[in-house]
Amino acid sequence: MAQRESSRGGALTTVALAQFMVTLDMTIVNVALPSLDAELGFGATQLPWVINVYALLFGGFLMLGGRAADLFGQRRLLLSGTALFAFASLVGGLAQAPWQLIVARALQGVGAAMMAPAALAVLTLTQREGRERIRALGVYAMVSAVGGAAGVLSGGLLTQYAGWRWVMLVNIPMAACVLLLALASVPGGLLSAPLGRKLDIGGAVLVTAGVGTLVLGLVRTDRHGWGSTTTLLTLGAAVLLLVLFVLWENRWVKGDPLVRIGLLTRRNVAGANLFVLLLCAGQFAGFYFLSLYLQDVLRLDAARAGAAFLPLTLSVVVAINISTRLLPRTGPRALLVAGGLLAGVGFAWFGALDVDGSFVADLLGPSILTGLGMGISFVPLTGAAVGGLPRHEAGMASAVLNSSRQIGGALGLAALVTAQATYTAHRRAAGDPPLEALTGGFGVGLALSGALLFLAALVALFVLPGKRVAGGPAVFGSRRRGTSPLLR
Template sequence: MYRNSRGRPGVVLAAAAVAQFVVALDMSVVNVALPAIRTALGFAPLDLSWVVHVYALAFGGFLLLGGRACDLYGRRRMFVLGLTAFGLCSLAGGLAQEPWHLIAARAGQGLGAAAAAPAALAMLTTTFPEGPRRVRALGVWSAVNAAGGALGVLAGGLLTEYAGWRWVMLVNLPVVAVALALVLAGVAADAAPARRERLDTPGAVLATGGVGLLVLGVVRTDTLGWRSPVTWTTLAAAAVLLAAFVLAEARAATPLLRLGLLRNRWVAGANVLVFLAAAGQFGAFYFVSLYMQQVLGMGAAATGAAFLPFSLGLVAGTVVATRVTASRTPRVSLVPGALLAATGLAWFALIRPDGGFLADVLGPSLVTSVGAGLVLAPVAAAATTGVAPPEAGMASGLMNSSRQLGGSIGLAALATVAAHHTGTAADPVALNHGYAWGLAVAAAVFALAAVVAIGVLPRRRAVTAVPQPTATATATATATATAENQREGTLS
């Protein structure tokens, strides 16, 4: 187990924010470029979706493993390793000459992101103690994360139209270089391990296989459908592996995911919240982008530019949430934020085939994005409240897994809802009808998130003082944190 090495807090925050920006950017920047990629590399129609799916598969499948590796082998080390791999694979993707070259590069990007993303969040939570300073730091991290996802659509449209699709991959290189320079120059090296612990190999295999099959089964519904035997076989295999993972973790001496961590109501509630919020937010990006291009007839660059107000609203929401929750419980921002996002998406559901940007997109974009920002900023603080430093990577990997699974599963489910109401027609009226239904269900998802925040999250902030782990105190610190979390959940 590695002792906490803080480094310079401002540099730690900058490095984590820049890294999270590029990881979030890559989640959406490729989508707008898919038609150009298909033409340039000669992708078969059914294979093109793997450019997106393989990234989600590798990223989501290895996040728990990446988070625990941060705790065992060092957060700075895993951050540098993951981000370097991400950058090299971005270069390989930009130079791809065959479809399999690009798919392999995207898989490598996902693996690198699965190491870098939990390491970045773990560095923040071990650098900034619980309280106002951590809330402010996580507010910046959340704002950058949200902006990266939203600006990815803008960047993808502009780069594809004016520079070529390869720059959708190559644009990551300077951002990765900045993040690596920051962490190498200003983040303290990982201290020597206080004691040697083995990675939970059986847990890692079961978790990676189970989550990977779950993501695979869900994302392939766009071509196979939910009624396909292949879909249900894949999901059943995922369920078996995940059930085996839970049983294995209950018996493991050094588990990949300590199940007792979920007794902390902040951790459990925040992970459900981030799952639901990601499902609603990814759905909003997807349907609004399709509405502007396929119903309103806007081009790729214009569609990307139209998401700029959404990006600004997300940042504004995170700024407000950071100030509100600096001295209060995250619950005071999560509940109104989820309700505001639900209201904005319900407004979005009123889109018209003969509508326009000002009448049908701008207003609901601002309402939805501000609400989403109010949720995204404090949910990271909630997910790490009361977590012992030796388990910071574990909690970070869990939250990132919940976000990724929520986005993948939610988007696939919402796309199915939209397709059911669209039918086989491809005219703007039919498409508009399907997209409106998808947005309405996304609004219901955010409303459910508000219910979870009200019913699960404690009314008071948990305050847990956990000593720094030593060779003899690591287990005691973890047990103390668990006991305090259980008592807080009972009292609240």
């Protein structure tokens, strides 16, 4: 029994470190962009691809990675994805030309798309239902939240004191630890489907192309406006590919589907994915505006700008611990409504930024409130999306959740940056000084981030079911009954 407890603890540590590394790399490169541009000589149109190509490949291959984990083994995909991620980080850290760094970031995105759904499936399959899984999901949520904020902080520190190459090379020792831990503690028998099952290649091609084209269209709206022919054709092609994917999975696929469409019709799965899409749309854009405000308006250096996110990060950690304790009594819906409202108020408060603002007067209060709202949301959100599902659908559900996260982040960033830029240009045309116009634009973008979080709270209230069973929320099941009636 002690060995089994040790293995579950080791598996949780493996998942936590893998997820931390994936979320860290969503933001760690941002602060380093000016430095790597100065050294490698990126063109104006090339530099954004250091960030965009990671999101593009990560989002595009998530579905394929999740289903491959179900069919070929969660540990196998976790090990393969981690090894690819480490190799890509080495290539990026040694890059001597812009194209080499962009290729490395692309490979990182593919590796992350293999790691992320496999890691969450390992957590779901190794941790016992009930309080143990709730605690494990709390750890998972905490490292996911801390990883994104730590990326901003560590990216600034590494760039300023060690050089931009270390924002890539820092992944190598972390990846080595994940590989060793996975080999030692993740059971090799986590194979959810019988041997001989085949991957749905047709569905994989359609969904990867569809999601990839959608993310591509979204991340290029900074150069091609929303009404441009390029954007309309790209987004139209993405919609067509995704419609074909739904038809393929629902009517034409032979054998095992990549995503069982019926899974998406369950209220808890649909509600959780819509909530995370709106949450990440507001969060990604909000963090982007705050980073620029700190550096371009308040004139903080990279390290101090990253450190300014610490109160928000600590608030997330505190709130995750609170929500982990409350979840067995309240169920996921109540916490998600509260979390969405708190984060919405926090981002709306950020919208009142002033050109002569200070950290204590303008940022500390909304940072704490936003962090508390986000932290309260993470644990019930993950549990509602994947808890209690059949073993052979764990990777599938986690891939859908991660896809919603990536698509939401790309959509929110594209839409809100366009709104911010439009308002800033309007203020400049009206005669406002450049810095005041820029601050006003950031304020509008942050207020819109808050509106998206309020909308997420409404989704939790009206879409997510509120059913519970004795002993805990239905989405996690109970120790007596073992499975969740809600998810049957």
